[in-house]
Amino acid sequence: MSRWIGLPIGLLVVVLFFSTIILAQETLLKPSHAKMAISENTWDFGYIPQQAFVSHIYKITNEGKDSLLIDRVRPACGCTAAPLKKDKLAPGESTDLLVTFNSGRYTGQARKGIYITSNDSLYPGRSIEFSATVADKNPIATVTPEAIEFDSMQATKDQRKYVKLDNFSGGKLKISLIDNPNSYLKIKIRDRELQSQGSTQIEVRLREKIEPGWLKTSFTLELEGSQKTRVTIPVRALIKAEGK
Secondary structure: OHHHOOOOHHHHHHHHHHHHHHHHHHHHHOOOOOOEEEOOOEEEEEEEOOOOEEEEEEEEEEOOOOOEEEEEEEEOOOOEEOOEOOOEEOOOOEEEEEEEEEOOOOOEEEEEEEEEEEOOOOOOEEEEEEEEEEOOOOOOEEEEOOOEEOOOEEOOOOOEEEEEEEEOOOOOEEEEEEEOHHHOEEEEEOOOEEOOOOEEEEEEEEOOOOOOEEEEEEEEEEEEOOOEEEEEEEEEEEEEOOOO
16 A cells, blocks of 8 residues: 555545546456356247146256356247246356246247346357147147146145046057156156057146245146157146135
8 A cells, every 4th residue: 555655635536446447347358257058958848738837947057167147038928937046156056947838829839939148258148949839639649638727725735636648649658757847746647658549647736835826837748659749738726825
C-alpha cells in the first residue's frame, strides 16, 4: 500500500475505480473452464395418447474445472415445460432437467427441442430433443388403458392400478421398463416375455410420501418383437396432505 501514500484522495478514488474496471474486464475475458455434459441429446417416448403429460429427466453434469452457470433453458413451444433444479454447478456436480410434454391434440409424429445456454466456452449453446408418436396405433402391442388416473388420495394410502398389455406382433415379445422419472411410481410387470397373442398385467402404485398437489408423470416401456418400439403411459394423481 506504500505506493498509494501521498496521493490526493480524489486521484486515489479515480485510480481505484479504473483498477476495478480493468479487473472486471479481465475476469469477463478470461475463458471459462466449465464443461456441460448432458446424459443424452435425444429421447423417444414412443407411442402416447392425446391430452396427456409425459416426462423424462435429462441429467446435466459439470465436467469442467470452473463452476458451470446455466443461463437459460428455453423450450421450443408452450407444450413443453423444462424446470431446472439448479443453475450453478460446481466441478463434478450434477442436476436434473425434468422435461414434460403435453400432447394436447397433436396427432402423428411430434418432435420438439430445448435450447440451453451456459458459460461453457466451447459449447455455450446446446440443443436437446425428444420425440413421440401421438394417437397412432402401436404395430406390435396394445396397452389398456392408455393412461392411468388415481383417485384423490392421501400420500401414504396404498392404491394399485393395472395396465393390460397384449402382444399381436406374431412372435415373442420382450418387455422392459426403461424410464420412471423421479421414481414416483412402483412398477411391477408380471411377465417380461410374451408368446404370440399373449398378454400380461402391469401393476402401478404410487410411492409413499409424495408432496401434496397434482402429480403428472409417466413411465416408458420398450417392446422388442418383430420390431422394437416404445410406449409411454401417462399417470396422473391428486395427492392430498395427510389428515385432509
